[in-house]
Amino acid sequence: MTPDRPDSLLIIVPAYNEEAAVGRVVEEIRQVMPGVDILVIDDCSLDQTAAVARRAGAQVLSLPYHLGLGGAVQAGYKLAYELGYEYVIRTDGDGQHDPRDIPRIYEALKNSGCQMVIGSRFLEGNSAPTSLVRGLGIRFFRWVLRPILGRPVRDPTSGFVGVNREALQVFSKSFPLEYPEIEALVVLQRKRFRFVEVPCRMRPRLAGRSTITVLKSFYYIIHVLLGVFVNVLKYERRRR
Amino acid sequence: MEELLDFTTGMSLALLALVLFSIRRQHIRVEYSVSWFGAALSLLVLSQWPAALHTLAGWFGIGNAPLALIFIVGTLFLLVLFRLSVIISDLKDANIALTQRVAILEYRLESVHGQKATQG
Numbered sequence: 250m251t252p253d254r255p256d257s258l259l260i261i262v263p264a265y266n267e268e269a270a271v272g273r274v275v276e277e278i279r280q281v282m283p284g285v286d287i288l289v290i291d292d293c294s295l296d297q298t299a300a301v302a303r304r305a306g307a308q309v310l311s312l313p314y315h316l317g318l319g320g321a322v323q324a325g326y327k328l329a330y331e332l333g334y335e336y337v338i339r340t341d342g343d344g345q346h347d348p349r350d351i352p353r354i355y356e357a358l359k360n361s362g363c364q365m366v367i368g369s370r371f372l373e374g375n376s377a378p379t380s381l382v383r384g385l386g387i388r389f390f391r392w393v394l395r396p397i398l399g400r401p402v403r404d405p406t407s408g409f410v411g412v413n414r415e416a417l418q419v420f421s422k423s424f425p426l427e428y429p430e431i432e433a434l435v436v437l438q439r440k441r442f443r444f445v446e447v448p449c450r451m452r453p454r455l456a457g458r459s460t461i462t463v464l465k466s467f468y469y470i471i472h473v474l475l476g477v478f479v480n481v482l483k484y485e486r487r488r489r
Numbered sequence: 490m491e492e493l494l495d496f497t498t499g500m501s502l503a504l505l506a507l508v509l510f511s512i513r514r515q516h517i518r519v520e521y522s523v524s525w526f527g528a529a530l531s532l533l534v535l536s537q538w539p540a541a542l543h544t545l546a547g548w549f550g551i552g553n554a555p556l557a558l559i560f561i562v563g564t565l566f567l568l569v570l571f572r573l574s575v576i577i578s579d580l581k582d583a584n585i586a587l588t589q590r591v592a593i594l595e596y597r598l599e600s601v602h603g604q605k606a607t608q609g
Contacts, residue, residue, distance in 0.1 A: 308596075309596075310593070310596050311595065312588055312589070312592045313588055313592060313595075314584070314588045316585055316588055316589070327589055328593050328596065331593070
């Protein structure tokens, strides 16, 4: 797995105990983006996630210890940066992100001049079914992030994101470890990088159940709020 | 007051003994025992030297010496716990970086082996 074009793309799929879904996710990506390198980051799963991903045609980066989502994604970013990839798109291993939206994110990465492209569930009239607590959380963080980012963001919790090499360099050195999506936006803002949202579809999970509970949602809100404000305090000088 | 000071003396001596025992049995590293030693010695001194306790209580504006002692004990342990949180955070960062590095090196090693096998 080595980048062979100037607009080289790596698709990373962080996965933890996703043996029931990850194979289909990889196959769908291969159908939509034939020939593109796919890297499943196995976050020390207890099941056959790595073997299933390999059988489906993906490369696998196996973490020897469970790091959580942020640590797994950052490992993928580090490897992609070291191997010289120009663009990386992250999609979840549970199948909620529709791979047919990957070309749209890739085109926006190449043509928008932005360092990050977010696949948004809430653009162009799309409305993804979310739980009440999650929906409230998304609205709350839209409101919190608006003045920090200086522009609205419709889907700040989306994990369907693409980054270019500039952002890859930043994230390979510094990336939030738990609940990374929102904090990553503030990290980018600190660097005066830009992002754009493109419409994407969300599907139900292909298998398994979400581990998010009401209690975890409140922990999430407090944790992310703290992370956001710590990142705001680290604000850097405006890029020239 | 006397009973509280005696209890604090006993607690400080027990803490000192526990820390020494733990170092000897290599349950705790010397560098991580320093803050516990500092806390235990401070409590021992204050419990054996009431004049110093009254002076400190005056500095903090606490008229009641036993209350001042509880306040000082709480503050000392909070400082030690905070220091340990800093150490744990550093260790966690190092562990994450090492875990990622091991995974990346393993991946690259497998790639090299795969290439050699293909060429051979």
